[in-house]
Amino acid sequence: MRYFRTLGATAFATATGLALVGTALAGTGAAEAAPASLYAPSALVLTIGEGEDPATATVTRAVTLNCAPTPSGTHPAPEEACAELAAADGDFTSLTAIGEDRPCTREWNPVTVTGDGVWQGRRVTWSETYGNPCELTARTAATTVFAF
Known part of the structure; x- marks a missing residue:
């Protein structure tokens, strides 16, 4: 049972960390690199x-x-x-x-x-x-x- 709690805590920490990194990158212009449209020009x-x-x-x-x-x-x-x-x-x-x-x-x-x-x-x-x-x-x- 302890193994699942540890795994759950690790997954939560990883997801939270990725969310924070994504939020930090959004302010640096990294989100602007995404394509503006899904259509070929x-x-x-x-x-x-x-x-x-x-x-x-x-x-x-x-x-x-x-x-x-x-x-x-x-x-x-x-x-x-x-x-x-x-x-x-x-x-x-x-x-x-x-x-x-x-x-x-x-x-x-x-x-x-x-x-x-x-x-x-x-x-x-x-x-x-x-x-x-x-x-x-x-x-x-x-x-x-x-x-x-």
Whole structure:
């Protein structure tokens, strides 16, 4: 019986000591090292620019899109855009399939669209160049991701 009392007292002392150490560490900033969220980050910068090379295109429009833990950013429809990206598992290429049969001129006035950042914790860099603004609209009309 004495063995169990000693063991119980030791367990109590250990638990109490750990609680005191935890309280002391909380004041030193150790608790601040814990992750702020359990969600993998999803934060993107989307751009539309004039030119055929993403590195040299003149950016005419740009927005931010944060999808985790909640949709936000400067994108005009973050909830819809995040839902579309989630359905596509972050694959921008699957969002730019040819939609309606929209006639476009064959003029060469290149427009480059980019998506850069982090999607569900993994680095994402994507770009696509279209022959002109009409082709861009025809390719992205079915999605709100590029509607900014």
